Amino acid sequence: MYVVKSPLADADLKAVAEALQGALVDLVDLSLVAKQIHWNIVGPRFRSIHLQLDEVVASARTHSDTVAERASALGVPPDGRAATVASGSGIKATSAGWIKDTDAVGAMVEALGAVITRMRERVAATGDPDPVSQDILIGITADLEKHHWMFQAEHA
Ligand SMILES: [Fe+2]
Numbered sequence: 001m002y003v004v005k006s007p008l009a010d011a012d013l014k015a016v017a018e019a020l021q022g023a024l025v026d027l028v029d030l031s032l033v034a035k036q037i038h039w040n041i042v043g044p045r046f047r048s049i050h051l052q053l054d055e056v057v058a059s060a061r062t063h064s065d066t067v068a069e070r071a072s073a074l075g076v077p078p079d080g081r082a083a084t085v086a087s088g089s090g091i092k093a094t095s096a097g098w099i100k101d102t103d104a105v106g107a108m109v110e111a112l113g114a115v116i117t118r119m120r121e122r123v124a125a126t127g128d129p130d131p132v133s134q135d136i137l138i139g140i141t142a143d144l145e146k147h148h149w150m151f152q153a154e155h156a
Contacts, residue, residue, distance in 0.1 A: 003075070004072065004073070004074075004075035005075055006074045006075035006076070007074070008074060008129065008130055011129075012128075012129030012130060013074060013075070013076065013129075015125055015126065015129045016074060016076075016126050016129050016130045016133050017071060017074065017076040018125075019122035019125050019126045019133065019137065020067050020068075020070055020071040020074075020076065020078070020122075020133060021071065021076070021078065021079060021088075022088070022090075022118060022122060023063075023067045023118075023119060023122055023137060023140070024064055024067050024068050024071070024078055024079070024080055025079075025080075025084060025085050025088040025089050026089055026090050026091065026114075026115045026118055026119070027060045027061075027063050027064035027067065027115070027140075028060070028064050028080050028085045028089075029085050029086075029089035029090075029091050030056065030060040030091060030111060030112070030115055031056075031057050031060035031061050031064065032085075033091055033094050033107075033111050034053045034054075034056040034057045034060060034108070034111075035053070035054075035057050036094055037053055037094065037099055037104045037107060037108065038050055038053035038054055038057065040097065040098050040099045040104075041053070041098075041099055041100075041101055041104045042098045042099070042100060042101065043100050043101030043102070043104075044101065045101040045102075045105075045154075046101060049101055049104055049105060049154070052150065052151075053104075053108070055147070056108070056112075056147050059143055059144070059147065063140045063143070063144075064080065066136060066140070067136065067137075067140070068080060070133055070136055074130075074133070090114045090115060090117075090118045091111045091114050091115060092110065092111070092114065094107060102155075105151050105154045105155045106155060108147075108151045109148065109151045109152055109155050112144055112147055112148040112151060113148060115144060116141060116144050116145055116148055119137060119140065119141040119144060120141060122137050123137045123138055123141060
């Protein structure tokens, strides 16, 4: 079904749609992983990391909405279904159960690092076909890198 007319040519749209869909999947999973750890963290640093994780959740939810709606605006239907997220995410699966505060920080360093690597590839891939989408992805990546810095600082 052809509903929303895209301002982009077909070849450009394909590359941009792939980047936005990939970002959507990673960001939805990031929000889920951060919540999972928020609920399961234990240890002396519980309070600060528990609260910090909700800041990541808030960022990831906001950013996932932004990239999904950017896809819609380009005429590409976003896919944020659980099965799509589970099969496409770049974040390693988290194990079930309690997680020690130090391991929680390590898991977030790894998860954010994985998403950032893929986001930077998407920034590179969208510059030519659609600098408007690239601009969105750049802003999101900068915010993710801020969160990444903070968890790395705690991991030192
Ligand atoms: Fe909570």
